[in-house]
Amino acid sequence: MRRPKVLTIAGSDTSAGAGIQADLMTLADFNAEGKTVVTALTAQTPNAVFAVEPVGNRILQEQLSAVKHIALRGIKIGLIVAPAQVAIIANFIRQLRQKTAAELWVVLDPVLNASAGSQLQLPGTLEAIQSQLLPLVDVITPNLDEAEVLTGLRPTAPNDRVQAAMQIQRMGPGSVVIKGGHDTAGHCLDYGLCGQNHYWLQSPRQAVSNSHGTGCRFSSAIAALLARDYPLKDALTLAKAYINHSLALAKDSPEANLPHPGWPENIELFPRALPNALQNPEPLELPPGPGFAPCKTKPLGLYPVVDSVDWITRLIPLAVKTLQIRLKHAGPDELRQQLTEAIALCRENEVQLFINDHWQLAIELDAYGVHLGQEDLLKADLSAIARAGLRLGVSTHGEYEMMLAHSLKPSYMAFGAIFDTKTKDMSGQLQGTERLGRYVRLIKNCPQVAIGGINADNLDSVLATGIESVAVVSAITEAEDVRARVKVFQSRLEGLTC
The missing domain is CATH 3.40.1190.20 (Ribokinase)
Incomplete structure (x- = not known):
């Protein structure tokens, strides 16, 4: 600006x-x-x-x-x-x-x-x-x-x-x-x-x-x-x-x-x-221990966020190695069934699967990792997640939330929303590429993911900040040719390491 x-x-x-x-x-x-x-x-x-x-x-x-x-x-x-x-x-x-x-x-x-x-x-x-x-x-x-x-x-x-x-x-x-x-x-x-x-x-x-x-x-x-x-x-x-x-x-x-x-x-x-508190604020931190497991694949690269096992089935053959499943409206039985299938499918194909929000089920079902927003981060039993050996990804929207998450040494940090997005109302929380570039330079010892409104048209401006992983939703799920869209993202992301 x-x-x-x-x-x-x-x-x-x-x-x-x-x-x-x-x-x-x-x-x-x-x-x-x-x-x-x-x-x-x-x-x-x-x-x-x-x-x-x-x-x-x-x-x-x-x-x-x-x-x-x-x-x-x-x-x-x-x-x-x-x-x-x-x-x-x-x-x-x-x-x-x-x-x-x-x-x-x-x-x-x-x-x-x-x-x-x-x-x-x-x-x-x-x-x-x-x-x-x-x-x-x-x-x-x-x-x-x-x-x-x-x-x-x-x-x-x-x-x-x-x-x-x-x-x-x-x-x-x-x-x-x-x-x-x-x-x-x-x-x-x-x-x-x-x-x-x-x-x-x-x-x-x-x-x-x-x-x-x-x-x-x-x-x-x-x-x-x-x-x-x-x-x-x-x-x-x-x-x-x-x-x-x-x-x-x-x-x-x-x-x-x-x-x-x-x-x-x-x-x-x-x-x-x-954390937000009326009195006696205490740092958000884990007790002494091994902390959260690191991601096996670094950088995460293309990171689609999907809402069904069907999408996971479609994306695995396209060599997508990191996925997140976000089930916001499923009932308890459907939620358990979908997560069980998704975890088994990704484990069989060596795909890093992060469960959005449902950390208790993620622990019970021995998931690879869990992704938490800021509100869930303050409510979840973080020690239990770490003891179970799960990876933890955290959403951040600016420097304050970034520092809140940084003290936990998560498996990765997501920065967003970079642009306007159809999936959430991010009014007042848009970061833009200038701020994203500052985050990349600031956070050096934790994998970073950019998220929010990223598509094939603005991808180059995002990657110019130095970020090496991008999470996408509608850029993949609303593409006319999913295979071609995935290849566009993968080729540009892979080009960063060539």
């Missing part, structure tokens, strides 16, 4: 470690085009603020007027110094939303104090933000201290963060992200409340002498990613990976700014995603 335009409304930092300077570099790292409106001039280093001078109301208004004709997709708001500034900015957002039909994301980093500990706002500013600005905000990103100022609650424990986020959400923002950088435990636990969904991210604590500007970068990354149509849970995951990478590269000097490391592509620096 074209680079979206994102406006940062914030203060200027002479050290360039935070404020609009850090915002612009972060937006560039996430392929967004930054625009600026300055709220204050500051004299500061990474460790101290010496002076703060708000810009006059007239010049603030003139700056906003100068950018109101730009087709903005996102606004990141940082330091606001005075109540009058709040009113001017709130009016600008209302006017902008009235005149444009395009989705406009507003992300607020509620800078209530500098990381160096200095008071930055005039009296009455916080109250003005709460009454005038919060109802216009899509995402607010307070740290633990700021969440306490906003709510009166110290969100130390996970349940306290949920309660604080819900209280802030009632003030107007659609989503609340409470950052865990000030945690005193050995890890940082970030919490996101998006509508009624709860997202948790866990990262090891990194001991650095200077974390100046991490809040600015985090919120700017979220704004850029939302402007690029990323769901909030994936924007949070990438933004946190960006901060983790920046901290990992930090120089051991209190005067050195944190680096801007570019788009996150190091899986070791990504946060661990924890």
Whole structure:
């Protein structure tokens, strides 16, 4: 997609470690085009603020007027110094939303104090933000201290963060992200409340002498990613990976700014995603043991997903070596009969057969493997699947779900939907080939499968990402000449290894 335009409304930092300077570099790292409106001039280093001078109301208004004709997709708001500034900015957002039909994301980093500990706002500013600005905000990103100022609650424990986020959400923002950088435990636990969904991210604590500007970068990354149509849970995951990478590269000097490391592509620096929970979130992981068996055929190559034994019978003679059977509407007796026949047929012909969803029957019938979606992944007895020696394939729809699955070390991961598909409504979850390419580069130690709307016409663009296996449904089952269609897919996939 074209680079979206994102406006940062914030203060200027002479050290360039935070404020609009850090915002612009972060937006560039996430392929967004930054625009600026300055709220204050500051004299500061990474460790101290010496002076703060708000810009006059007239010049603030003139700056906003100068950018109101730009087709903005996102606004990141940082330091606001005075109540009058709040009113001017709130009016600008209302006017902008009235005149444009395009989705406009507003992300607020509620800078209530500098990381160096200095008071930055005039009296009455916080109250003005709460009454005038919060109802216009899509995402607010307070740290633990700021969440306490906003709510009166110290969100130390996970349940306290949920309660604080819900209280802030009632003030107007659609989503609340409470950052865990000030945690005193050995890890940082970030919490996101998006509508009624709860997202948790866990990262090891990194001991650095200077974390100046991490809040600015985090919120700017979220704004850029939302402007690029990323769901909030994936924007949070990438933004946190960006901060983790920046901290990992930090120089051991209190005067050195944190680096801007570019788009996150190091899986070791990504946060661990924890399952949706109201309290006491725990990592999704297997107990000590052998884990899930690996696939015998790597890459999986052409991977048709079918809904009957008849289709399996038709595809086996065409040298298809990996199949999935998806029986959504069969009764118990028919389900058992079809799975029994399918497993026996594939075992006899040395075909890797994955059973969609029905993991209990898959264990009982000694299937080769099972494929689970995200909801079933949280309900299934994963230890039982591993102990039975079954392979596990997992569906993922973006970075958050990918990190949730990654901690399990599955037999393969499926990325989708790449394109629109007839079989499922994937509104808001389309990945596209640009994101697929990033997944391929990110996940290196687990077989990968692309799925969703892939056909003979768009196959080359999918394979150009570096993916080596594709799962298909209607591209095979609705083909006029199934044999010819299978050969098209096989020849292009086999050509990758020649």
